[in-house]
Amino acid sequence: MPTKKKPQVTPTPERRRELLATAAEVFAAQGYNATTVRRIADEAGMLAGSLYYHFDSKESMLDEILSTFLDELWQGYDAVLAAGLGPRETIEALVTESFREIDRHRPAVAIYQKESRHLATQPRFAYLTDSQTKFEKVWLSTLERGVAEGAFREDLDIRLTYRFVRDTVWVAASWYRPGGHHSPEEIARQYLSMVLDGIALRT
Numbered sequence: 001m002p003t004k005k006k007p008q009v010t011p012t013p014e015r016r017r018e019l020l021a022t023a024a025e026v027f028a029a030q031g032y033n034a035t036t037v038r039r040i041a042d043e044a045g046m047l048a049g050s051l052y053y054h055f056d057s058k059e060s061m062l063d064e065i066l067s068t069f070l071d072e073l074w075q076g077y078d079a080v081l082a083a084g085l086g087p088r089e090t091i092e093a094l095v096t097e098s099f100r101e102i103d104r105h106r107p108a109v110a111i112y113q114k115e116s117r118h119l120a121t122q123p124r125f126a127y128l129t130d131s132q133t134k135f136e137k138v139w140l141s142t143l144e145r146g147v148a149e150g151a152f153r154e155d156l157d158i159r160l161t162y163r164f165v166r167d168t169v170w171v172a173a174s175w176y177r178p179g180g181h182h183s184p185e186e187i188a189r190q191y192l193s194m195v196l197d198g199i200a201l202r203t
Helices: 013-030 037-044 058-082 087-119 127-148 158-174 184-197
Strands: none
Touching: 013 037, 013 058, 013 087, 037 058, 058 087, 058 127, 087 127, 087 158, 087 184, 127 158, 158 184
């Protein structure tokens, strides 16, 4: 008698997302180069060989983690930029959207911060450089518009301000945990108050 073929089981999108979430946590904690497929599989509770049923390599997993994060980030940013807000309101909205993305993709943000400079030298990850260039242009142009329109101080060093706000916001991925005491919007409000209005008592 001919043997029956085993039915092919298509991996579900939910399982794929679970595995990517697990991989993102491991990459963020251990570093990409130090992470093995076996380690990801162990954390996911499966055999290393079974992981290849879902992804052809750990590079593919990292690519999907980072590209998903950046796609969502730019969807949010593009919506802010299309809203026609004033420069201060644009900065406020961009910072708020940034914290929402940290809430949704904290491990991906941590990976991006640690690995993007090295990864961007590889053809597969060239989009990281393109995204960084676009990101810088958006923030610098908004700050410049704010100075030109009188929303920000004339003596503002635009590039220094950009670097300060960028680093102040995104370093939060190192300590932020979803479901904590403060929502992303509340953290953004507190950060914006300090950045835009300072911390000294107003008289």
